[in-house]
Amino acid sequence: MRQRNFRVRSTVVAAVMVFSTVALAQPAAPLPATGNLQPETRAAQALPSLAPLVESVKSAVVNVEVVAKVSSSRGGMGDSPLDRFFGGGRGGSRENVRQGAGSGFIVDPKGLVLTNNHVVEDAVSISVKLDDGRSFPAEILGRDPLTDVAVIKLKGKVEGLPVVGLGDSDAVKVGDWVLAIGNPFGLASSVSLGILSAKARNIEAGPYDDFLQTDAAINPGNSGGPLFNMKGEVIGINTAIVGGGTGIGFSVPSNLVKALVPMLEKEGAVTRGYLGIQIQDLTADLGKALNLPVTEGAIINDVTSGSPSAKAGLKLDDVVVAIDGQKVGSANALTRVVALKRPGTVSTLTLYRNGNKQDLKVTLGTRPDIEGIGKRTPRETEESSKARVGVSLSDLDARTAQQAGFTRNEGGALITDVVPGSPAERADLAPGMLVVEANRKPIRSAEELAAAIKATPSGGTLLLRVLAPGANSRFLRALKVP
Incomplete structure (x- = not known):
């Protein structure tokens, strides 16, 4: 459910269809006099232009262009979020790359940019373009x-x-005007206006859904852009759409992002x-059946053996109505609040047990990797030469030298x-070439070249001397490191 998008494939395209209608021999109808307009029409005409607002914020909205690796072991559309965002994988079992674009926004003058995880996930390289024409390579600091x-x-x-700064998403009300800026279909700095349609939407995209819903136009390429x-x-960070041109988009609320x-x-x-x-939601009917004076909360259906809840003495059919004084209106609300607390935090649960209200202290544990995502270090993707510059390496021993077509093993x-x-x-490197020097220093193994690539600063160029299979000549290649 990515664009996140429902049923509509979010492939970034470069085609825009423009339709025009020419009125033949039809004189333009005169505009009605202002005095003849209905009051609501006059009020609409009196609305101030949003141009000053747009001008003040759009320079901080950026285009995020990504080259990403996608494992395509199947034909057609894969299960990878990038398959859905950048297009389906091709057949075969090899690793492919996808190029795509999303949006983001700068929140710190040091160069911190917020965007969507699905825009940059599995990125081999990231390029960020500003509204003023500047372009910078970028690295992933963290993603969730x-x-x-x-x-x-x-x-x-x-x-x-x-x-730009993050505001208070709890303060915005349904019906308030909102503005989206992003890179839909590659159309940089596109602006759309709408209202906040709903809050706290659960669209079953993940365990912590709490989306803002808007009718401001959001399309593929807006992903990661600001609301x-x-x-x-x-x-909010624009992240999902309902397919079919329905005009329904969803944003991660800023307070969660903070x-x-x-x-x-x-x-x-x-x-x-x-x-x-x-847990499950407490409903009015269930509250009545449990003889409770409340109709909102989270009913405990199971307690994991040895878990923090078990150690704290929580039991089946306990109904949690607050945590640390914060009201719990549903099972999802309790899940979200707990997830934002640090492991080791001692929290107080307010609950009903057998109709009686009581407080219970619990020391939170660390959430296990239920989804199998795995915790990746911030710069894991830059630790290998393939992830950084797109090249896989192997040592050259006597056997591989013969297989690769080299008459002697020079290392x-x-x-x-x-x-x-x-x-x-782009540096004209190809499978089968043998790298024997980097910056005029001998390369004797794949490990030595990988270390040379890693040691090259971003934006630097590595001068490589290579041999082609069966050739007696050596060639120079300039490898620009992002």
């Missing part, structure tokens, strides 16, 4: 697949960056609190694979 939030950082000399209030504050960003920036991932219970790093569209391909 369960809320679809990611923090990336611009690399290189960053100065004079425009920024503004009329003060110019970001109240809680995640510090962890993503420093740790690269989100560590969540954990109770170890299965070196044998190129076994080059990712299409990667820096390695």
Whole structure:
């Protein structure tokens, strides 16, 4: 459910259809006099232009262009979020790359950019383009697949960056005007206006759904872009759409983003609190059947053995109505609140047991990796030469030298694979080439070349001397490292 999108494939396209109608021999109808307009029409004409607001914030909205690796072991559309965002995989079992574009926005003059996880997930390289024409390579600092939030950082000399701030998403009301800016279908800095249609939407995209819903136009390519209030504050990150041109979009609320960003920036991932219970919503009928004076809360259906809840003495049919004084209106609300607390936090649960209200203290544990996502270090994707420049390497021993077509084993790093569209391909490197020097220093193994690539600063160029299979000549290649 990515664009996140319902049923509509979010492939970024470069085609725009324009329709025009020419009125033949039809004189233009005169505009009605202002005095003849209905009161509501005059009020609409009196609305101030949003141009000053747009001008004040759009420079901080960026285009995020990504080359990403996608494992395509199946034909057709795969299960990878990037398959759904960038297009389906091709047949075969090899690793492919996809190019796609999303949006983001700068929140710190040091170059911190917020976007969606599904925009940058599995990225081989990331390029961020600003509204003023500047472009920067970027790296992933942290990402959270369960809320679809990611923090990336611009690399290189960053100065004079425009920024926008995160507002209070709890303060915005249904019916308030909202503004979306992004890169839909590659149309940079596109602006759309709408209202907040609903809050706290659960669209079953993940365990922590709490989306803002808007009718401001959001399309593929808007992913990761900001949703503004009329003060110019970001109240959401645009992340999902309902397919079919229905005009329904969803945004991650800014207050949730505020809680995640510090962890993503420093740790690269989100560590969540954990109770170890299965719960369901309390309804009016269930409240009556349980002889309770409340109709909202979370009913405990199961307590995991050995979990923090079991150690605290929680029982079946306990109904949690508050945590640390914060009202719990549903099972999802309890799940979200606990997830934002640090493991080891001692929290107070207010609950009803057998009709009696009581408080119970519980020490939160660490949420296990139920979805099998796995915690990845912030710069894991840059630790390998393939992820950074798109080249796979192997040592050259006597056997591989013969297989690769080299008459003698000089040592070196044998190129076994080059990712299409990667820096390695742009440097005219190809599978079967043997790298024997890097920056005029001998290369005797794949490990030595990988270390040389890793040691090259972003934006630097690595001068490689290579041999082609069966050739007696040596060639130079300039590998630009992103």
